[in-house]
Amino acid sequence: MNWIYEEERIYCEDERKNLMAEAILTAKNNGEIDIEHVFVNSSLRGQGIAGKLMEVVAEYLRKNRLKTTATCSYANSWLMKNRASYEDIISLDENEIIACKIDGRH
Numbered sequence: 001m002n003w004i005y006e007e008e009r010i011y012c013e014d015e016r017k018n019l020m021a022e023a024i025l026t027a028k029n030n031g032e033i034d035i036e037h038v039f040v041n042s043s044l045r046g047q048g049i050a051g052k053l054m055e056v057v058a059e060y061l062r063k064n065r066l067k068t069t070a071t072c073s074y075a076n077s078w079l080m081k082n083r084a085s086y087e088d089i090i091s092l093d094e095n096e097i098i099a100c101k102i103d104g105r106h
Helices: 049-063 072-081 085-091
Strands: 004-006 010-011 019-025 033-040 068-070
Touching: 010 049, 019 049, 019 072, 033 049, 033 072, 049 072, 049 085, 068 072
Parallel strands: 033 068
Antiparallel strands: 004 010, 010 019, 019 033
């Protein structure tokens, strides 16, 4: 897939410019990034595209030395599952109040 990087999202389109997959990334006041939403077109579901998108997002965050939280339940679950590989990008801010914080306590 050809991923397109914009300021607050990473996505891909098909040849007709239909949105096929997208992650919405929002900068927070503390300089961290919140993964708000992960979308995969229904024609691609069940093929591991959301997981591949999360790998792309995680590598983007790592390359740019950014920390993240995830209010998107899928992104939250993926980061928890892959925490050992991506500890360097996961926010450690215990004071952050986010509904689906990666640590699972909120």
